[in-house]
Amino acid sequence: MTRLMASLSLAVAALFVLSLLVGPASIAPLDSLAGLFGGGDGPVAMVMREIRLPRAILAAMIGASLGLAGAAMQGYLRNPLAEPGLIGVSGSAALGAVIAIQTGLSASFALGLPLMALAGALGGVLLVLALAGPRGGSLVLILAGIAISAMAGALTQLVLNLSQNPFAVNEIVFWMMGSLADRSMTHLWLALPFTLLGWVLLASLGRGLDALTLGEDAAEAMGIHLSRLRLVLILGTACVVGAGTAVAGAIGFVGLVVPHLLRPWVGAQPSRLLWASALGGAAMLLAADLAVRLVLPERDLKLGVLTALVGAPLFLHLIYKTRREMP
Amino acid sequence: MRPSRIIPWLAALALAGAAAHADIPKRVVSVNLCTDQLAMLVAGPGQLVSVTPLAANPRTSAMAEEAAAIPVNHARAEEVYLLKPDLVIAGRFTDRATVDMLRRLGIRVEEFAPAYALSDVPDRLTRIGALLGQEARAAELVDRFNAQLAELSSSTQDRPQAALYYANGYTSGDASLAGQILRAAGFDNVATGMGYGAIGALPLELLAMADPDVVVTGNPYPGASRSEAIMDHPVVTALKRGRVTGTVTDRNWVCGTPYVLQAVEDLVALRRAVEAGQ
Secondary structure, three states: OHHHHHHHHHHHHHHHHHHHHOOOOOOOHHHHHHHHHOOOOOHHHHHHHHHHHHHHHHHHHHHHHHHHHHHHHHHHHOOOOOOOOOOOHHHHHHHHHHHHHHOOHHHHOOOHHHHHHHHHHHHHHHHHHHHHOOOOOHHHHHHHHHHHHHHHHHHHHHHHHHOOOOOHHHHHHHHHHOOOOOOOHHHHHHHHHHHHHHHHHHHOOHHHHHHHOOOHHHHHHOOOOHHHHHHHHHHHHHHHHHHHHHHHOOOOOHHHHHHHHHHHHHOOOHHHHHHHHHHHHHHHHHHHHHHHHHHOOOOOOOHHHHHHHHHHHHHHHHHHHHHHHOO | OOHHHHHHHHHHHHHHHHHHOOOOOOOEEEOOHHHHHHHHHHOOOOOEEEEOHHHHOOOOOOOHHHHHOOOEOOOOHHHHHHOOOOEEEEEOOOOHHHHHHHHHOOOOEEEEOOOOOOOHHHHHHHHHHHHHOOHHHHHHHHHHHHHHHHHHOOOOOOOOEEEEEOHHHEEEOOOOHHHHHHHHOOOEEHHHHOOOOOEEEOOHHHHHHHOOOEEEEEOOOOOOOHHHHHHHOHHHHHHHOOOOOEEEOHHHHOOOOOOHHHHHHHHHHHHHHHHHHO
């Protein structure tokens, strides 16, 4: 248990440092650390503080958010297929963000972008939970997810196609696949408050989710207010997914893969899976962001491409397993 | 010679002239922003019957006023065919399906490659002049272009380092029209030193490390976009702080027309400002 926490933390720390040391500008490791911590505002300090540091922090932060949101949704719906990207929450958040940018709201009001993405994510979660019902049967959940993803994706493309800006259409890929290239501290400050709030909300769900494994009646008997639990889950997920998507686009599969891999290690206990998935998600996204910089450094390969390459086969495996379990 | 004898002689001359100019197109349609402007420069009255909407947009076109009077087409085969053109001029990167369709319908389509150097401008002018039967007008434009370019590109010893930086973090090296404009104005392009030929993505980190004297950024279009937000990144802002900065005005930079000289002239003024600041 503590060994798992120690090894996951170590992995996150190592990947974080590695992320600071990798980039198109070849700067010696010692020079880069000097640039990061030392004074001065030369080119090296600028690269380290304004380009690599926000990128590494955002990767860890958004990865943790996605892992946490995935674990919480899976715990509440008692369904391993629940994941913010797959069920359309990320897509809805991207729609909100695109509307904020295209209407000029994000330019006139700093918090317009994360708030609109949050509103989009909130709409997505509410729709999924309303359509899938409290028990969230796999088939209904996936159908609802497909419907919401398709609708959000189509509206996002429509908004970008209607834009009078010649570059807007090319941005469809970013909003669908996500990227951390050239993000700045400004983006970090935009996303941080909502992310922290979401983490606090989701982390408070541990006891309730543990009780829920015994069934809804048993959980109610143990003094868990299910409607309150549900509300906290909705708000927490919307906060973390909205904030993350607003600055990095919709990154899928992290919330699916990480809880699935870590579940055996925590004895399938939802409360322990929450923090483990947060650390695991941070490690996975840091690794994916390192990979896009190492594999095709010139091409701005999108993060979602890598996470989907890892996540899609696992998803197929889950469907196969679910089908076998169905009567 | 008696007048009665002159008349048939003149008539014969006119007929011969008409025969020689039988292939001068009377209805020309342009389906590309750059050919729009080339055609507007040389075409005779009423010869050019349609241009693209971009040609009438002052952001993208240096001849927006002239284009406002000409009907627009959206480079779709059907609408172009209905204009009954005897010549269609297109860009090399005009949709293949459209060009092939027009050719199948028996319409003559001439394609123009984009300009990659300032020396391509006289070349394109001469060709459009020949196609439209306006050789004299084209030759006049070529002469004027060459004279003005020679005047602008006076040699300079001190060449400041400049970087072009556009939406999505793209830059241009010397093998592009924009790179050539920069060179002609007396700047050294940092992208060329890094091995960029034509156009390519310049990672923000490399731009920061290159630390150029001048950053020339693109001019954002209306309707915000994420792609253009990169030009407001704190690193770019820091590179511009306290220094002379330039802007790529697309209308003068995109097409190989004599209007590129306006871009060169703006950059020469920029270089003078850099020198004055040093």
